Amino acid sequence: MFLEYLKLDFIQNAILASFFISxxxxxxxxxxLVNRLSSIVGGVAHAAYGGIGISLYFGISVIFSSLAFCIFCALIIAFLSKQKSNQDAVISVIxxxxxxxxxxxxxxxxxxxxxILNYLFGAILTVEKIDFYAMIIALLIIIPLVFIFYRQLVCVCVDSEFAGIRHIKADxxxxxxxxxxxxxxxxxxxxVGLIMIIALISIPAYISLMFVKSLFYSMLLSAILSFLFCFFGLMISIVYNLSTSSCIILLACICFAIAYLIKKFTKLHNLS
Structure with a gap:
């Protein structure tokens, strides 16, 4: 029965979308996580509802309106909250x-x-061609930029002040x-929806950073973990007729707890 689900077109689309977003x-x-920007991303994720509202009111694409609105909000937060003392207030306002x-x-x-509930809580089984195109375009832009600026990214992640001394444009x-x-x-x-997207971004990365220190390998491990969470969460939700986003995130949370306990146990064992 499990293999029969994989033959369905909308399941294959969901798995492909899981891979891209992972x-x-x-x-x-x-x-x-390394740059401690989780609160900013959380603020942007909730502000994304504004982009959804714009798309509904003006009858335009949710992806394009949300992208424009979220990037706008993200840049405002980033600009106004460079002084850490202002960060919480700026994030709350946006x-x-x-x-x-x-x-x-x-x-x-x-x-x-x-x-609208599909965007609040996720609806991976309803992904459309425009979602795939947007993900592919994003990957084609982001991956080369990460390779181009990889050394600068590592330097900023390790020590932003040292990066400034090396004349790296940290801003x-x-x-x-x-x-x-x-x-x-x-x-x-x-x-997974705007309510839970921050969890899908941060939990696999948190687990990977527990066990690897290299930025590249943490990204690689995070991709594997994200896809596994999405894939098995999807299968569990289909078999038991449950919310897909909840299954994905709960599975990620359980694995995070297990990884945390393993890390703690290993550390205590090494000390003894």
Missing amino acids: VLCAIIGPLI WAFGMSLGLLLSDLSTNFNAV LIYYLIVIFSAVCVVLGLRV
Whole structure:
């Protein structure tokens, strides 16, 4: 019965979407955690509701409106919160602005329907061609940029002050990471929804960083873990008729707990 599900077109589309978003999340996740940008990405993820509201009100593509809106919000947060003392306040304001704007435009829209739930909580079984095209384009842009700026990324991640001494444009790297994060958030809306996308970005990266120190290998391990979480979460949700996004994230949380205990046990064993 398990293999029969894999023959269905919409299941194959969901698996392919899982692979693409897993690679995106794997590239972004370690960069976010190492640079301690999780709160910024969380703010952008919730502000994405504003982009959804814009698409409903004006009848335009959710992906394009959300991409533009999220990148706009991400850049504002990144610019205004460079002083860490302002970060929480700026994130809270942008978070509230995006959510309230999205809710207002949704109320005013005649196009409001259950489809909006697909972006709030994810609907991986309903992925469309435009989602695939957007993910492929994002990968074709982000992967080469990561290779081009890999040394700068590593240097900034290790020590941003030292990067400045080496005349590395740390601000440019910072804004690139924030923009990549916004793109990943929007493209992950269909998979797990804006409520849980930050978990899919951060949990596999957190697990990988427990066991590997190299940025490249953490991205590689994160990609494998993300895809496994998406694939098995998808299969569990289909077999037991459960919410796919919940199954994916709960599976990731369980594996995180196991990895954490293994790491702690190994550390204690080595000390003894």
